[in-house]
Amino acid sequence: MAKHIAKRLLQLIPVLLLVSIFSFLIIHFAPGDPLNMYVRPDMTQEEMDTLRANLGLDGTIVDQYLGWLNNVLHGNLGNSLTNSGQPVADRILEVLPNTILLMGTSLVLSFVISIPLGLIAGLKKNQWPDQVISFFSYIGISIPSFWFGLILIIVFSLVLKVLPSSGIHTIGDDSLLDLIRHLIMPSLVLSVGNVATFTRYIRSATISQLEEEYVLTAKAKGVSQRGILFHHVLKNCLLPVITLAGMRFSSLVTGSFIVESVFGWPGMGTLGMSAINNLNYPMIMGFTMLSCLLLIVGNLIADLLYYVADPRIRSGFQEVQG
Amino acid sequence: MMNWKKRLLTLTLTLGLLATALASCTQTAAGPSGSPSASGTPEASPSAPAESATGEKVDGGTLIMCEPTDISSLNILYETGDEGMTMLKPVYDPLYIVSKDGVRYYLAESHEVSEDGLTITVKLRENLKWHDGEPITTEDVLWYFEMKSNPDNNASSGTKVNGEPVQVAAVDEYTFTVTLPSVSASYEATLGSLKLLPKHVYEDTPVLVGAEINSTSGVGSGPFKVKEWNKGESLVLERFEDYYRGPASLESVVFKIIPNASTEEISFQNGELSVLRLTTQDMLDKYSNDPNYSVYTLTEGRINYMGFNSNSPLTSDPKVREAICLALNVDEIIAGAYGSTELAPAAKTVFCPSNLYYSDVEGYSQDLDRARELIAETGIEGKTFRLVYNSSRENMENCALMIQQQLKAVGLNVEIQGYETQGFFEVFFYTDAGDWELGLNGYSTNGDNQGDEYMFSLEGFLSKNLCSTDEIAALWNEGDATTDPEERAAIYKEIQEQIRDAYTMFPLTSPNFVVATDKRLKGVDAIDMVPLFEDYLKLYMTN
Numbered sequence: 001m002a003k004h005i006a007k008r009l010l011q012l013i014p015v016l017l018l019v020s021i022f023s024f025l026i027i028h029f030a031p032g033d034p035l036n037m038y039v040r041p042d043m044t045q046e047e048m049d050t051l052r053a054n055l056g057l058d059g060t061i062v063d064q065y066l067g068w069l070n071n072v073l074h075g076n077l078g079n080s081l082t083n084s085g086q087p088v089a090d091r092i093l094e095v096l097p098n099t100i101l102l103m104g105t106s107l108v109l110s111f112v113i114s115i116p117l118g119l120i121a122g123l124k125k126n127q128w129p130d131q132v133i134s135f136f137s138y139i140g141i142s143i144p145s146f147w148f149g150l151i152l153i154i155v156f157s158l159v160l161k162v163l164p165s166s167g168i169h170t171i172g173d174d175s176l177l178d179l180i181r182h183l184i185m186p187s188l189v190l191s192v193g194n195v196a197t198f199t200r201y202i203r204s205a206t207i208s209q210l211e212e213e214y215v216l217t218a219k220a221k222g223v224s225q226r227g228i229l230f231h232h233v234l235k236n237c238l239l240p241v242i243t244l245a246g247m248r249f250s251s252l253v254t255g256s257f258i259v260e261s262v263f264g265w266p267g268m269g270t271l272g273m274s275a276i277n278n279l280n281y282p283m284i285m286g287f288t289m290l291s292c293l294l295l296i297v298g299n300l301i302a303d304l305l306y307y308v309a310d311p312r313i314r315s316g317f318q319e320v321q322g
Numbered sequence: 323m324m325n326w327k328k329r330l331l332t333l334t335l336t337l338g339l340l341a342t343a344l345a346s347c348t349q350t351a352a353g354p355s356g357s358p359s360a361s362g363t364p365e366a367s368p369s370a371p372a373e374s375a376t377g378e379k380v381d382g383g384t385l386i387m388c389e390p391t392d393i394s395s396l397n398i399l400y401e402t403g404d405e406g407m408t409m410l411k412p413v414y415d416p417l418y419i420v421s422k423d424g425v426r427y428y429l430a431e432s433h434e435v436s437e438d439g440l441t442i443t444v445k446l447r448e449n450l451k452w453h454d455g456e457p458i459t460t461e462d463v464l465w466y467f468e469m470k471s472n473p474d475n476n477a478s479s480g481t482k483v484n485g486e487p488v489q490v491a492a493v494d495e496y497t498f499t500v501t502l503p504s505v506s507a508s509y510e511a512t513l514g515s516l517k518l519l520p521k522h523v524y525e526d527t528p529v530l531v532g533a534e535i536n537s538t539s540g541v542g543s544g545p546f547k548v549k550e551w552n553k554g555e556s557l558v559l560e561r562f563e564d565y566y567r568g569p570a571s572l573e574s575v576v577f578k579i580i581p582n583a584s585t586e587e588i589s590f591q592n593g594e595l596s597v598l599r600l601t602t603q604d605m606l607d608k609y610s611n612d613p614n615y616s617v618y619t620l621t622e623g624r625i626n627y628m629g630f631n632s633n634s635p636l637t638s639d640p641k642v643r644e645a646i647c648l649a650l651n652v653d654e655i656i657a658g659a660y661g662s663t664e665l666a667p668a669a670k671t672v673f674c675p676s677n678l679y680y681s682d683v684e685g686y687s688q689d690l691d692r693a694r695e696l697i698a699e700t701g702i703e704g705k706t707f708r709l710v711y712n713s714s715r716e717n718m719e720n721c722a723l724m725i726q727q728q729l730k731a732v733g734l735n736v737e738i739q740g741y742e743t744q745g746f747f748e749v750f751f752y753t754d755a756g757d758w759e760l761g762l763n764g765y766s767t768n769g770d771n772q773g774d775e776y777m778f779s780l781e782g783f784l785s786k787n788l789c790s791t792d793e794i795a796a797l798w799n800e801g802d803a804t805t806d807p808e809e810r811a812a813i814y815k816e817i818q819e820q821i822r823d824a825y826t827m828f829p830l831t832s833p834n835f836v837v838a839t840d841k842r843l844k845g846v847d848a849i850d851m852v853p854l855f856e857d858y859l860k861l862y863m864t865n
Contacts, residue, residue, distance in 0.1 A: 032744030033752065037403075038476070039784070044485055050473055054531070082394040085532025094553055150584050158592050165589045166580050167555050261581040266392075266554025270581060274391055279744050 001307065008300050016292060020072075023288045024065050027281045033057075034081045034279040055081060068285065077289075078282035080275075088286040091271065098168055099255035099267035106187040107248055110194035111241065117195070118202020119229055119237065125207055133199060140196025149189045149262040156185060166264030186263040190256060198244055205237040212236075238309050246302025250294035254287070382573040383863030385843065386596045387854070388580045388589070392554050396540030398517050399470075399477050399530065408853040409557050409577045413453075413542035417444060418514040419856065420769050422678055426849075426857075429458065429518065429543060429566075439505040439805035442513055446496040449566045452520045453540075453547035460492035465521035474529045480516050483509055505803045507810055511770045518543060545570040545858045555579055571862035596840040597854070601716045603661025609838035618847045620854075621676045622835040623768030625669050626718075628709075628725065628828040632789040633756030636705065643789065643825035645696035646707075646760070649732040650725060651688040656831060658727075659720035665836055666717070669829035671818040672778060676850070678770040679801075679814035683822060685829060693732050706735040710749055711762035713740030718762050721830060725760070736760070754786045761787075762830070768851070778826055789826040 035052055052058045056067060056078075071078050077088040121133040157165040163181055164170060170178050209215065210233060218228050255269035264270075268287065275283035306313050389405040398406065398414045415428040425433075433444045450458035467490040470481045481487055486503035493499060500513055520541050527533045540548035545567070546559035559575040578595065580586045587605075590598040600606045600617070609615045630637040630646075637643055652668045660666045670685030697703050709725060711718040719740055726736040739758070741749060750761045778790050779798040794817060801813040821827060835852045848860035855861060 030745070031741060032748045034744075036744055036747045036752070039747075039751075047478065051476055054474065054476060079532050080394065085400075086394065086534075086537065087532075098554075146582075150588070153585060153588050158588050161592070165592055165594060166585050167578060169552075169555075171550070171552075171556055171558055171576060262585055264555070264578065264580040264582070264585060266552070266579065270554055270579075273581070277742065277744070 005300070005304070008303070012293070012296055015296060016289065019292045020069070020285065020289060021065070023285060024061070024068070024281070027279065027284055028061050028064075030279065032279050034281065037081070037278060068282070072289075077286040080283050081280045082278060082283075088282050091283065092268070092286055092290065095267050095271050096253060098265065099260075099269070100252050102183065102186055102260070102265055102267060103190065103252045103255060105183055106190035106194065107245070107252070109187055109191045110198055111245070113191065114195045114198035115202060115234075115237075115241065118199045119206050119234065121199060121203040122206025122210065122237075123225075123229060125203075130203070133203070137196040137199050140192045141200075143192060145189050145193060145256070146258050146262050148192060149185065149259060152185045152189060153262075166262075168266060186259050186265055189259050189262075194248070198241070201240040201244060202237055205240045206233060209233045209236045235309070239306065242302050242305045242309060246298045246300075246305075247295075249298025249301065250291045253294050254291040377864045379571070379844070379862050380865045381571055381862075383571075383842070384574045384576055384596075385572050385861060386576045386578060386594065388578045388586055388595055390579070390581045390583075390586075392579045393557070395536035396538070396548060396551060397519070397530070397536040398542070399475075399519060400536060404853065410542070411544070411853060411855065412546035412559055412575050412858045413540065413544045413548060414517040415542075415544045416515050416517050417446075419851075420511040420514055420678070421851070422676055422680075422769070425514070430514070433510075433514065435510055435805070437805075439507060440502050442500045442502075442510060443493070444498055444500070444513070446498075447566055448496055450543065451564050451566065452523075453542055453562055454520070454523070455564065456520060456522055458518065458520075458543055459495045460498045461495075462518050462521045463498050464490055464492055465525060466516070466518050469519075469524070469530065472529070474531065476531050480512050505805060507805055508770050508802050546575050549574070567859055570858050572858065575858065590838070593840070596843055597846075598838045600836045600838055601665070603665065605838075606662075606664060606836060614841055615838045616841050616843070616846070617836065617838050619664065620835040620837070620847060620852055621674070621850050622833045622852050623674055623676045624764050624766050624833055625672065625674050626666070626721070626762070626764040626830045626833060627669070627672075628830060629750070629761045629763060629787070630789045630826065630828075631756060631759050631761065631787050633754050633787055634759045635756070636702065636707065637759045637789070639700060640825055641696050641700050642702055645693045645700065645702070645732075646729065646734070647686045647825050647828050648689045648696070649693035649734070650686070650728050650828065652686070652828075652830060654728070655721055655724040658724040659717050660831070664834065666831035666833040669832040671829060672767070672821050672827065673814070673818060674767050674832040676769070677767050679811055681811075681815040681818055683815065683818045685822065690732060697732060697734065703733040704735065706737055707759040708757065709736050709738045709760040709762070710746065710758045711738065711740050712743055712746040712750075714743045714746075715762075715764065721762055725762075751784050751786060756787075764833075778821055789824070791820065791824050791826070794820050794824065794826070 035048070035055065035057060038051055039048070049058070056064065059067070068078060077092075079085045079087055080091055117133050121130045124130045153165045156163040163185055168179065168182050170182075214232060215228055218232055223231075253268055254272070255265075255267040257269040257273050259265070260267045260269035261273065271283070272287045274280075275287060387408070389409060391403075391405050393401050393406050393409050395401060396410070396413075398410045401407070401410050417430040418428060418433060419426045429446055429450055430444050431447045433442060435442050444463075446458065446460065446463075452458055467481055467488075469475055470477045470479075471487060483502045483506040484504050488503065488509075489501040491499050491501070500509075502509060520539075523539050523541050524530060524535060527535050530536060537551075540551070542548075545562055545565045547562045548557070549560040550556075550558040552558075556579065557577040559577075561570050561573050563569050578589070580589060586595065587598060589595045598605075598609075600609060606617070610617045630643050632638050637646075653663075656663055656666055656668055668685070671681065671683050673680040707729070709722055711722045713719060719738075722738040722740070726738055729736050740746075746763075749758065750763060778788055779785055779795045797813055797817045797820065801810055801817065804810045804813060835854075837846065837854070839846055842864045844862055844864055845860040846855070849856045
């Protein structure tokens, strides 16, 4: 197992390198020049050249990339090209907790809601509970998050006046309750799409598991339907859930551009959007590399959880190693 | 039995959808309900209107505004974007402001330009204090210019005239002189607009670019000081009690970061914001007709225009440019793009009316017959012109569509192409490829600082693509090298006429900055200047 983990971690290196090259190329081929943010009408060419050199934007694209890579290998993600010149890593660390909180809450919420719904839908296949759940799943998948977010703000903030419309906390109120009030709407919007997707996967897994012979055996032994569902079927349905969790792991740090924008949530999505608008390439690279790393690590964790959850995979490993 | 269940299900779902639809309709119907800070609205202004409002001035209250993006530091030196200019305005005062209505003094109590125009003597007020209580003196001024002159600080604006550095010297603790290497009449306004920084706070930091202190200090000289900066979320300012002109009436000013325009409007309706910029005719009508809000029209000090690419074989021909200018009807463009002239009055020249040297020169008038003659003469009928515009700017796309339509009527095809801000500037200003003919842009031209309008000069860094003539370029230089205001006015009038006669740009609008505000907020239009607000002492709340 340790060998497998080491191998997967080694595979990270070429993947990250390729991602960094492609990201760097894409940013540099995008129309615009980050230097434009600083240009004044009275600037001379000499001043522009000095500025370009100070910002590290002189030299060929290869020089710039190698310079960036060298910094990264020395643990430095570079400095933001915005006026403050703040280190990228510091800026990311400032907003990361906000995004982890929002995305983490919505992921937990999504699983808590979708697992029972998926199981019920699978168990009651083609009966009315399944149809109701499926109907809402389709709505959840189809509904645009910005629209749903605005509807929630109108209903709960403008009309009912029970929740704040944007931000992460009320000025001067750092209480947990206030944080929860701000968290409700954005995490709900993010969860709706997730719940819809996860429910469909779990429903599908439940239906296929219920057709397995071990279920028939359990029925023959007189195990109750609830016992079958929660003691046997649920465990096997966890595999697609693990895959989904692994795939969504990177979203914990990348956040959501749209939902964070609608709710004025100061997280990675907002930071990423602003970096892209300003062609702030050190920030975009930092953001991209972090999400890439987390995507790969997320999948690796999912593989390890497979190993824990499924004895067949464990025995497969042992056979290969043996 | 199944049918009954299905019907019930259908009914429930239909009701659910109806409820959602009704909720969305509420957005346009719901006003502030006369009580913006009703229960459950945690961030509403503390001085919500009482039912028995009398409209009398009250001390205190919170002004809450919003910006779509946050500042990246608390140092005004590096915050030259819209958000920095607005959010840090209450924190840092300028020396003085030169405007069409005269000079308004802030940190300086007077200034004088020598007869030869080469020396400006500025006298600071003697009771000035930084937000940490330290006095503001000429020591701060000398250090400020020295710091700006360091190329590593990337902040040289205001320290050079025609490429040569100015010399700054202290006369005494409160008086200093700035000696120019050559005459630059517009430097008087540039000097006045500088916002000093405290020497004692920054002097131990050799290079300010990227320094942590930019994000932690925020010690300024304005009527409000930084209380709390929640990055990406809000900036909270509190009244500076030792302010040299006396403390402000408002107790605090809060800037919230709300990237989404729809959320911003809902927050305003909900009483969570005190000010909302109105950018469409629908918004203007809606808030003008609502007694719960006040609507103010301020001059934005900008010119939105259509530029011609001098590197394109088509638009480098003055007759082609003339044909296009005469084929367009600016009033119809404004009616179609903005809805009315209240949001955007038509512009006539390269300057906006709030510029010191704006002249009421005659603009272009649509003359379709002459336009068609010129089109036939230049053989451009049926040719395709590429029009580029900044898609991030309000109403630019609508203007582009109106221009496309009007030029189609005289037989010219227009392909329109929008770019995000960075991409647009790259195409419009910096890449002299000549692969576009027409471009929509705007610039600030308030007061007197030979700023962005200088792009129509052949010499400025932004002049790579834009049309001009040698005569106009010479006049720009002459205007800045002349000290007599009347002579300058005559030169700038000639510039405006020559730009018009050479068809180097088509002025579209001189847009207004229209805002709806909480009815209790007063003093919004005390100074007709944006970014909001030049003087926070003029603002106050009523009950």
